[in-house]
Amino acid sequence: MSERILNVQDMTMDFGGLRAVNHVNITMDRGEIIALIGPNGAGKTTFFNCVTGVYTPTGGDVFINPPGEDERSIKGQKPSRIATQGLARTFQNIRLFGNMTVLENVMIGRHSRLKAGIAGALLRNRKTREEEEQVIHDSYEILKRIGLEQYVNDLARNLPYGAQRRLEIARALATEPFMLLLDEPAAGMNPQETKNLESLIKRIRDTENVSIFLIEHDMSLVMSLSERIYVMDYGKLIATGSPEEVKNNPDVIKAYLGEEVSA
Amino acid sequence: MSFQEIKRTLGVALWFVFLTFPIMVIRVNQVDMTIQWRWYNMFYVGIGTFVGGLIWRFALARRKTPGKPAPAATTKTDTNETPADSAGGGSIKDRFARLWGTVTQQKYRRPIYAAGLVLLLAFPILSSLYQTSIMITALIYVMLALGLNIVIGLGGMLHLGYIAFFAVGAYTYGILYKFFGIGFWVALPLGAILATLAGVLLALPVIRLRGDYLAIVTLGFAEIVRIVFNNLTPITGGPQGIGGIPRPSLFGIDMNLSAATTYTYYIIVAAVALTIFVVWRFENSRLGRALVAMGEDDIAAEAMGIDITRTKVIAFALGSFWAGLGGVIFASRTTFINPASFTVWQSVIVLSCVVLGGMGSIPGVIVGALGLILIPEYLRAFSDYRMLMFGAILVTMMVFRPGGLIQKKRKAYTFQADAGEASS
Ligand SMILES: Nc1ncnc2c1ncn2[C@@H]1O[C@H](COP(=O)(O)OP(=O)(O)OP(=O)(O)O)[C@@H](O)[C@H]1O
Ligand SMILES: [Mg+2]
Numbered sequence: 001m002s003e004r005i006l007n008v009q010d011m012t013m014d015f016g017g018l019r020a021v022n023h024v025n026i027t028m029d030r031g032e033i034i035a036l037i038g039p040n041g042a043g044k045t046t047f048f049n050c051v052t053g054v055y056t057p058t059g060g061d062v063f064i065n066p067p068g069e070d071e072r073s074i075k076g077q078k079p080s081r082i083a084t085q086g087l088a089r090t091f092q093n094i095r096l097f098g099n100m101t102v103l104e105n106v107m108i109g110r111h112s113r114l115k116a117g118i119a120g121a122l123l124r125n126r127k128t129r130e131e132e133e134q135v136i137h138d139s140y141e142i143l144k145r146i147g148l149e150q151y152v153n154d155l156a157r158n159l160p161y162g163a164q165r166r167l168e169i170a171r172a173l174a175t176e177p178f179m180l181l182l183d184e185p186a187a188g189m190n191p192q193e194t195k196n197l198e199s200l201i202k203r204i205r206d207t208e209n210v211s212i213f214l215i216e217h218d219m220s221l222v223m224s225l226s227e228r229i230y231v232m233d234y235g236k237l238i239a240t241g242s243p244e245e246v247k248n249n250p251d252v253i254k255a256y257l258g259e260e261v262s263a
Numbered sequence: 264m265s266f267q268e269i270k271r272t273l274g275v276a277l278w279f280v281f282l283t284f285p286i287m288v289i290r291v292n293q294v295d296m297t298i299q300w301r302w303y304n305m306f307y308v309g310i311g312t313f314v315g316g317l318i319w320r321f322a323l324a325r326r327k328t329p330g331k332p333a334p335a336a337t338t339k340t341d342t343n344e345t346p347a348d349s350a351g352g353g354s355i356k357d358r359f360a361r362l363w364g365t366v367t368q369q370k371y372r373r374p375i376y377a378a379g380l381v382l383l384l385a386f387p388i389l390s391s392l393y394q395t396s397i398m399i400t401a402l403i404y405v406m407l408a409l410g411l412n413i414v415i416g417l418g419g420m421l422h423l424g425y426i427a428f429f430a431v432g433a434y435t436y437g438i439l440y441k442f443f444g445i446g447f448w449v450a451l452p453l454g455a456i457l458a459t460l461a462g463v464l465l466a467l468p469v470i471r472l473r474g475d476y477l478a479i480v481t482l483g484f485a486e487i488v489r490i491v492f493n494n495l496t497p498i499t500g501g502p503q504g505i506g507g508i509p510r511p512s513l514f515g516i517d518m519n520l521s522a523a524t525t526y527t528y529y530i531i532v533a534a535v536a537l538t539i540f541v542v543w544r545f546e547n548s549r550l551g552r553a554l555v556a557m558g559e560d561d562i563a564a565e566a567m568g569i570d571i572t573r574t575k576v577i578a579f580a581l582g583s584f585w586a587g588l589g590g591v592i593f594a595s596r597t598t599f600i601n602p603a604s605f606t607v608w609q610s611v612i613v614l615s616c617v618v619l620g621g622m623g624s625i626p627g628v629i630v631g632a633l634g635l636i637l638i639p640e641y642l643r644a645f646s647d648y649r650m651l652m653f654g655a656i657l658v659t660m661m662v663f664r665p666g667g668l669i670q671k672k673r674k675a676y677t678f679q680a681d682a683g684e685a686s687s
Contacts, residue, residue: 088567091563100673108564153676
């Protein structure tokens with residue numbers, strides 16, 4: 001009963017003379033956890049940016065298939081429109097709204113699911129008030145699920161590092177995505193935090209009905225979480241397969257460890 | 264304070280004496296073409312800079328090594344700082360914080376607001392025509408600062424051309440009166456609407472610009488608007504401007520200057536009240552939050568589904584609306600407008616009100632605007648050095664209180680432990 005939800009076809013991204021993503025094909029099924037790995041500068045973040053609309057890829061196409069809707073191309077759409085269709089992401093270099101509270105950060109995630117416009121804001125009619133109360137309530141519930149409720153009124157920038165990474169995930173979940181793209185969620189975390197993150201990601205997939213696309217350098221996390229792994233080097237996919245297959249692939253070992261070791 | 268630092272300060276003082284030598288010491292008497300040497304000024308500058316420099320260094324040193332950790336330096340007190348948190352200390356800062364905490368307590372809040380309101384409403388009765396007229400100017404700037412605060416304080420967009428929309432409002436009234444004899448009350452909404460449209464017009468091309476680039480383009484826009492008004496002589500009267508603009512009318516009653524001023528005063532008070540109400544509601548709404556998020560990080564905001572184009576246009580439109588409204592009131596108050604009233608310098612003053620008062624904070628912006636407009640009026644005696652003092656205050660503020668006089672506090676919510684019921 002596997003159902004394709006992401007289909008990236010022949011994606012290419014050029015920055016002037018530099019080809020950061022080179023004819024990449026990646027697919028994802030509903031309910032999967034997959035990972036994209038590769039050495040620094042391989043083009044992983046650029047790939048995410050192309051999928052989420054930060055950049056328009058110079059070649060290829062991106063199709064998504066949100067639950068209960070038709071498959072469609074999202075290439076060239078604005079990031080806000082792509083997010084509204086159910087693709088949420090986190091950033092490699094944490095991008096929280098630092099001077100807003102933790103709760104407000106999550107409330108921003110709810111933005112695209114709410115309706116109130118200028119008139120509602122000024123008149124503050126009943127519908128708007130109810131919507132406001134609902135969003136506060138929902139956001140707090142999300143914080144509880146991620147285990148951040150103790151920070152609810154703190155400014156995001158004052159949170160410990162690990163909590164900031166989790167807040168990014170909470171904020172992304174608030175957009176009600178069907179697919180979550182995590183760019184190095186464990187970066188800078190200590191082993192304990194990484195372990196908690198691992199169970200959090202599993203729980204999100206199992207209980208929130210969200211498929212997960214992971215970029216990560218922490219190999220033990222990648223190996224234990226992902227069902228399939230894509231390996232990228234110099235913008236090109238060099239291997240695909242189960243964690244076991246990828247681990248033993250000579251091309252992958254060569255890309256990570258350099259020429260001489262592979263012999 | 265070390266000897267080293269005193270020596271340094273002395274060096275700075277001497278350097279200042281040297282720099283200000285041409286303006287402070289030499290004076291050319293144009294009439295009998297002689298040069299006056301005002302040596303005593305050199306002495307004053309030297310002593311003044313030296314003492315000021317010492318105080319400056321002392322304050323800086325205190326700031327770096329506070330007696331005990333200041334509340335702001337610890338992590339968790341920023342949003343939910345209650346009076347109790349800062350109580351108990353002995354330093355001036357702590358005592359002030361405690362006093363402030365008491366004053367802003369819930370039970371004192373209403374009486375204080377009520378007293379403020381009564382004072383505001385009785386002001387024209389209690390004071391002279393001159394005072395009322397200054398107050399009108401100050402309140403116009405409060406309105407401008409509140410409007411600009413939407414763009415800069417909430418949206419984080421460095422907008423240096425705000426005064427152009429003020430000009431659009433003022434000229435709307437001026438031109439409509441000159442050619443069609445249209446009165447204040449019809450011009451008021453028209454001026455605001457035209458300014459809003461101008462805001463949208465400016466927002467669309469600058470959507471993709473950030474920071475310095477946005478600042479330069481908006482600055483250029485304001486200059487273009489001013490120069491157009493300056494050169495469109497048949498319509499705007501060119502540099503001579505438009506005169507004889509009528510004061511606000513009240514059912515066609517003839518009013519003397521004093522009554523008209525009082526009337527204008529109440530109009531601007533009402534307009535400011537409306538501004539505060541709208542800005543406050545907007546700020547605490549879904550769109551207001553989106554604007555703040557965009558100001559914090561536009562890439563993250565977009566990734567959360569916020570349409571940046573729409574949000575920016577709304578911010579510019581809503582911000583410009585108040586400038587237009589203020590512009591019409593300004594024209595009716597001065598009864599005369601010309602391009603000289605709408606220079607970049609005016610934009611900078613409004614910007615300073617926002618930055619000085621506290622970006623994003625409504626009370627801060629109000630205090631900032633009142634302070635910046637009223638203080639120089641009462642410092643007319645020092646008129647030669649007003650700009651100098653202006654600069655000094657700005658620099659001091661940026662160093663010692665970069666968040667402004669009254670910093671924005673984010674709203675805090677309380678939740679019952681398990682139910683998750685919200686109240687605020
Ligand atoms: N906006 C840009 N303009 C020009 N070059 C870029 C841009 N963004 C990324 N690149 C280049 O594209 C290549 C891939 O970068 P990318 O950030 O995607 O790597 P990455 O795989 O995420 O690396 P890391 O593991 O260090 O995060 C790099 O050579 C980078 O310098
Ligand atoms: Mg990266």
